Amino acid sequence: MKKPTSIPKLYCNIFGHDYEVTKRVTYHVKEYTCRHCKKELTTNSNGQLIELTPKFREINDILERIHTSRTERLKKKTIASSIY
Structure with missing residues (x-):
């Protein structure tokens, strides 16, 4: 017996995800969520959308931490070089 689908999932099946x-x-990696069915996706190393699994969520968290620390370090370096 099939499970009944909810209205948001039915909407996405008919019209596609939003x-x-x-x-x-980062500048290139983003996380996406469907407005209707709440399906979560992220971009992989090739730029394609893939499902956001716990493994990819952890990878994105680490990648975000590295990206944030690098951009902060570059800002400080730019400010320090402009003073001298």
Whole structure:
């Protein structure tokens, strides 16, 4: 017996997903969520959308930490070089 589908999932099956960016990990890597069925996706190393699994969520968290620390370090370096 088939499980009954909810209205948001039915909407997505008919009209397709309506993804919005929910998190910007880096300039190129983002996390997306469907407005209707709440399906989560992220971009992989090739730039394709893939399902956001716990493994990819952890990878994105680490990648975001590295990206944030690098951009902060570059800002400090730019400010320090402009003073001298």
